[in-house]
Amino acid sequence: MAQAFQEQLELGYHQDLSFEERFGLLVDREAVIRDNRGLARRLRNARLKQQATLEDIDYKHPRNLDGKMVRALASCEWITEHLSLTITGPTGVGKTYIACAFAHQACRLGFSVHYAQVGKLLQELTLAKADGRYLKLLAQLARTDLVILDDWGLESPDTEQRRILLEILDDRYEKRSTLIASQFPTELWYDKLNDxxxxxxxxxxxxxxxxxxxxxxxxxxxNRRKLPHSESDKA
Structure with a gap:
């Protein structure tokens, strides 16, 4: 606000405005700066794998992506209502990108987000049990508005990791939202958990x-452009 006030004094083109109008401009500047800083902080804490936005999603590629559903979920009311979202499909159809796009939208709307690949998260939490950080990390996840669990089912968790997974999801059930991305259909998740x-x-x-x-x-x-063949490839 101080910077914006100094600009008003130096530029002088606000002199015809009333005190209330000039003060409103100062407040608007402060609000915009705070919003931008908050968004940057939430995105930094989210640790998203990809920079993605809902506006940049490709609907031309045939992959059974329902644009109406994406637009409906863009409001993030499902996060407010503590519901979850599962995204399944074969490798390379853009599950992670779409998940990160929803995460970016959630950050825009003021929600806290944490992205993690399931295998790495379970390994981290298993190690945290040994050094005393486990309860703290579990509490951090429980407070996060949206947790993204990517690559679900890629590795079968062991007994200890299954219990950790249950603790994470039990803390979030009907209290926070979870987005799960997996190359396996939900019908196979039961067998993947192996218990x-x-x-x-x-x-x-x-x-x-x-x-x-x-x-x-x-x-x-x-669809990505292929690299030209090297001389060794031509041989």
């Missing part, structure tokens, strides 16, 4: 209050 009792408990906290986005089609990476 009937814990699988029932884990999936019960995910699938019954989630929007479901099922992508199909070929990898978008196939």
């Amino acid at each position: 009937p009792t814990l699988a029932d408990a884990i999936l019960d906290r995910i699938l019954h209050n989630s929007y479901k986005m099922q992508l199909k089609g070929e990898s978008l990476r196939k």
Whole structure:
């Protein structure tokens, strides 16, 4: 506000405005700066794998992406209502990009976000049990408005990791939102968890209050420009 006030004094083109109008401009400047700083901080803390926005999503590629659903979820009311979202589909159809785009939108609207690949997160939390950081990290996740669990099912968790996963999801159930991205359809998640009792408990906290986005089609990476053949390739 002080900087904006100095600009008013130096430039002088606000002299015809009333005190209330000039003061309103100062407040607007302060609000914009604070919003921008808040967004930058939330994006930094989110640690998103990709820089993505909903506006840049490609709807031309045939992958069963429902534009109406994306636009409906863009309001992030599902986060306010503590619902979740699952995005499934084969490798390369853009699951991570779409997940990060929703995360970016959530940050825009003031929600806290944390992105993690499931395998790495479980490894980190397993190590945290040994050095005393476990409860602190678990509490941080529980307070986060939206947690993204990417690459779900890529590695089968062991017994300890399944219990950790259940703790994470139990803390969030009907209190916070979770976005899960997986190359495996939800019908296979039960077998991937490899424990009937814990699988029932884990999936019960995910699938019954989630929007479901099922992508199909070929990898978008196939459309990328191929590098020219080297001399050795030609030989």
